[in-house]
Structures are given as structure tokens and as C-alpha cells.
Amino acid sequence: MREKLTVGYIGLGRMGIPMARNILKAGFPLVVHNRSQQAVQELAAEGATSAVSPAEVAAQVDVVFTNLPDSPDVELVASGTSGIIEGAHNGLIYVDNSSIKPATARDISKKLTEKGIQCLDAPVSGGDIGAQQGTLTIMVGGPQEALEHVLPILRALGKTVTHIGGPGTGQVAKAANQIMAAAQMVAMGELIILAQKAGANPSKVIQAIRGGAAQCWTLDIKSPRLLAGNRGPGFKASLQAKDLAIILETARQYGVALPATSINAQLFNAMLQMGMGELDNSAVIGVIEALSGTRLIVDG
Numbered sequence: 001m002r003e004k005l006t007v008g009y010i011g012l013g014r015m016g017i018p019m020a021r022n023i024l025k026a027g028f029p030l031v032v033h034n035r036s037q038q039a040v041q042e043l044a045a046e047g048a049t050s051a052v053s054p055a056e057v058a059a060q061v062d063v064v065f066t067n068l069p070d071s072p073d074v075e076l077v078a079s080g081t082s083g084i085i086e087g088a089h090n091g092l093i094y095v096d097n098s099s100i101k102p103a104t105a106r107d108i109s110k111k112l113t114e115k116g117i118q119c120l121d122a123p124v125s126g127g128d129i130g131a132q133q134g135t136l137t138i139m140v141g142g143p144q145e146a147l148e149h150v151l152p153i154l155r156a157l158g159k160t161v162t163h164i165g166g167p168g169t170g171q172v173a174k175a176a177n178q179i180m181a182a183a184q185m186v187a188m189g190e191l192i193i194l195a196q197k198a199g200a201n202p203s204k205v206i207q208a209i210r211g212g213a214a215q216c217w218t219l220d221i222k223s224p225r226l227l228a229g230n231r232g233p234g235f236k237a238s239l240q241a242k243d244l245a246i247i248l249e250t251a252r253q254y255g256v257a258l259p260a261t262s263i264n265a266q267l268f269n270a271m272l273q274m275g276m277g278e279l280d281n282s283a284v285i286g287v288i289e290a291l292s293g294t295r296l297i298v299d300g
Contacts, residue, residue, distance in 0.1 A: 008057035008064035012039035016067035026156035058087025123174035141170035189285030229298035238277035
């Protein structure tokens with residue numbers, strides 16, 4: 001039986017640390033790196049090995065993952081000084097779980113492929129709960145051969161793994177996902193505030209409409225948190241705003257009109273201006289409250 005692949009994970013934030021932990025729990029030897037050392041020390045206590053740079057991680061592993069905030073961060077870690085590219089070796093596969101520009105994913109793939117590294121852009125959906133439970137949806141762009149090689153690792157992270165196509169297409173799928181996610185968060189905020197101001201109990205309204213055409217993950221998972229007064233992340237509004245900016249830039253690149261998404265991007269940018277960027281993306285209801293001159297009355 002073939003020995004398990006040695007895996008590296010770089011970027012141990014709200015999503016990265018539970019994902020790295022699930023890789024470790026699945027029995028894969030794990031090497032980790034992060035700017036903040038607390039997460040590194042936490043995983044090291046559970047059996048992971050720490051490394052001082054992305055290059056050092058890449059040099060020791062068969063597969064190296066990243067999970068970073070934005071496109072420039074991924075570019076720096078992948079191809080910058082002391083980056084993954086400097087730890088390149090024959091057979092190395094690079095998998096990026098970040099949500100970044102499709103164009104950036106393609107540029108990184110081109111640079112690393114020239115050094116003999118196979119690249120997969122593999123953004124995820126499912127939030128911190130999905131990361132903790134290993135039930136993420138994973139959208140993959142890049143070579144099929146590389147995906148088949150790392151599939152046992154991805155199965156420790158998610159319940160659904162879909163190969164979309166060539167380099168960058170995983171990020172295109174994530175952009176499409178984030179169009180829908182933002183729209184649902186805004187729609188949920190609107191319907192809750194409308195129900196309350198029009199004299200109906202929002203909890204009862206949601207109970208009713210979840211049995212019909214409006215049923216969705218957002219109403220199932222996010223509405224109980226909002227109605228209980230919990231607006232903590234989850235998935236930070238600042239990251240939702242970042243993703244919407246990526247979507248609109250990509251739409252301009254390809255000449256696609258996204259009128260509703262443009263409005264939703266303004267609402268999430270308003271959240272940032274109102275000091276709510278660290279809250280959950282469902283807390284966009286706060287902008288609806290401000291525009292409507294009211295405040296959600298929480299259950300209990």
C-alpha cells in the first residue's frame with residue numbers, strides 16, 4: 001500500500017485551521033506555516049510540523065495548500081521571495097483554497113507550471129461550519145491528473161468535489177457561488193425587516209416560506225442566528241465585499257452585465273463604511289435596518 005502523501009498547509013485563519021486539522025485527522029503527515037504563530041503552535045501540539053516559510057513547506061511535501069485572504073497574498077506566497085516556487089521539486093502539486101481573481105489563478109498556474117509544479121485552484125463554499133465538519137463544497141480548476149492525485153486529501157475537507165475545467169475555472173465557479181450567496185444574504189435581510197415592519201413575526205414568516213420555493217441554505221442556517229441576535233462570523237462581510245469586487249472586475253473583463261450584483265456590492269461596501277466588516281455576511285441586514293429606520297427585534 002502506498003504511503004500517504006505528505007501535505008503542507010499555509011494560511012491558518014478561520015477556514016484554514018479547521019481544514020488543516022481535518023487533513024491531519026485523516027492521517028496525512030502535515031507541515032504548516034502561518035504569519036501568526038498561535039495557530040501553528042496549536043496544530044503542532046496535535047502532531048503537525050511547523051515551517052518558517054512557504055518555500056520550506058513546499059520543499060518537504062508532496063502537496064501544498066494555501067488559504068489566504070486575497071489575490072496579492074496568494075501571488076506573494078506562491079511566487080514571491082521565499083514562496084512556494086522556491087521550494088519547487090519534481091512531482092509537487094499546489095492547491096489553492098483561497099477565493100481570488102480567476103486571472104490571478106491563471107497567472108500563478110502559468111508561473112508554477114514552468115517550474116514543474118502542477119496547480120489546482122480549489123476554492124470552497126460552506127463557511128466555517130463546513131470547514132469544521134469537513135462538509136465543504138470544493139470547486140476545482142486545473143489538470144484532471146493532479147486532481148485525481150490529491151482527491152483523497154480533498155475528501156477529508158469536503159462532501160462535494162467538482163472538476164470545473166482548466167486553470168482559473170474553479171475561481172470562476174466560486175465567483176458564481178458568491179453572486180448567489182450575496183443575493184441570498186441581502187434578500188434574507190429584506191424579507192425579515194419587511195415582515196417585522198408590516199406586523200408579521202419574522203420567525204413565523206421564515207418557517208412558512210422555507211417549505212416552498214424560497215427554501216435555501218441561507219434561510220436554513222443563517223436566519224436562526226440572526227433571529228437569535230448573533231451577527232458574528234461565519235464568513236466575514238469584509239471577505240464578501242472582496243469577493244464581490246472580484247466578481248465585478250471579472251464581469252467587466254468579459255463584458256457581462258451584473259446589475260443586481262452591483263447593487264449588492266454597494267450594500268456590502270456600506271457595511272464596511274458603517275464599521276461592520278468583521279461581522280457575518282448575513283449582518284448586511286444592518287444596512288437594511290439603517291435604510292428602513294428600524295432594528296430587528298430578536299427572539300427571546
